[in-house]
Each structure stands twice: as structure tokens, then as C-alpha cells.
Amino acid sequence: MPSACTPMAANDLPDDLVELGYVAEAHGIRGWLKVQPHAADGAVLLGAGRWWLRRPGERDAYVVEIARSREHSGSIVAQPKGIEGRDAAEALKGLQVWVPRSAFPVPQEDEFYWVDLIGAQVTNLQGEALGKVSGLLDNGAHAVLRVTYPATDRRGAPQDAERLIPFVAQYVHEVDTAGGRIVVDWGRDY
Known part of the structure; x- marks a missing residue:
């Protein structure tokens, strides 16, 4: 790991880190990184101005300051x-890029970060x-x-089932991220 990456133990990391992408490769010859964002x-x-880099599956991370x-x-x-x-940039290839949720810009009215909806x-x-x-999910047209929700299989064993609800104004009537609640116009049997 390059010396510019400061190691941090898992218990010293910010509590609100969100994975936003991964280092895909080095970019050019001067130590730049090419990051593939998830969004x-x-x-x-x-x-x-600061990213936390983490190997997939590991809890500890490395902190890097971003110049540009x-x-x-x-x-x-x-x-x-x-x-x-x-070579130093290539050593970071494959690492996940994390940023604290507290560093996110304030969303506009009726805009939401996915991490706040989960x-x-x-x-x-x-x-x-x-x-x-x-x-x-992003289907290209909308989220x-x-x-x-809990359900049972054909033999009566418990399992999770899934509903897919378009995240559009036609179906979504209220989103309360602070209260962790979403109200939709959707039937239980859809």
C-alpha cells in the first residue's frame, strides 16, 4: 500500500461510511485513479476531499486526501x-471507495439518496x-x-418474499427519511 494511504482500524472509522464505487485502474502515469462510481x-x-479505501470483505480501511x-x-x-x-496508483486497484454520509450534499426537495431509503x-x-x-434498482427510466416481507414457501417454511414498487410520484405518496417510512399506493396482492 502506498505510504500516502493512512491505515485506520475499523473501530476508528466514521460510523456513517457509504460505499460509492471502486478503484477500477490507474489513470495516466502520474498517480491518478480511475474510479467507477455505483451511481x-x-x-x-x-x-x-477525503476517501476511505477498503478491500472487499475487510473492516479496516485506508484514508487518502483527494487533491483534484x-x-x-x-x-x-x-x-x-x-x-x-x-505503480502506486495500480496498487489501489480493486479497493472500494467510501465516503461518510455526513459529507453528502443536502438533497433538493423531493430528491433522496438511496442509502437513506434502505x-x-x-x-x-x-x-x-x-x-x-x-x-x-435502476431500470433506466426510474428507480x-x-x-x-416475511412469507412462507409451499411447504410452510418461512422465507423472505419481495415486492418491486416503482419509485415514481404515481405510486409513492410520502417519503419520511427521518422517520424511516414510505407510503405508497400499492396493494398487498400486487
């Missing part, structure tokens, strides 16, 4: 301070519980809520 909009990565960054062909290229040369309880207009948001 189409890399604004959070571009605005963060910009969008480049659907990815983000960044120059970490102290990373000199292509775990929210979903109910319909009739007050029936539909489950909990376990993730989101889709993945809502899991």
Missing part, C-alpha cells in the same frame, strides 16, 4: 495527495404494512424499490 451521478465523490477530481467518460478520475506514479418501512394508503426497503 450515475458522481457528485458526492467529486465533492469529497473530475468526471471522465462515465467514471471519476482523481489525484490523491502523495500517490506518485502509475431500511424504511413501507405501508400503503390503507395502512397495511408491505415490508421493508432492502435495496433499489424501483425492492421491498422484502
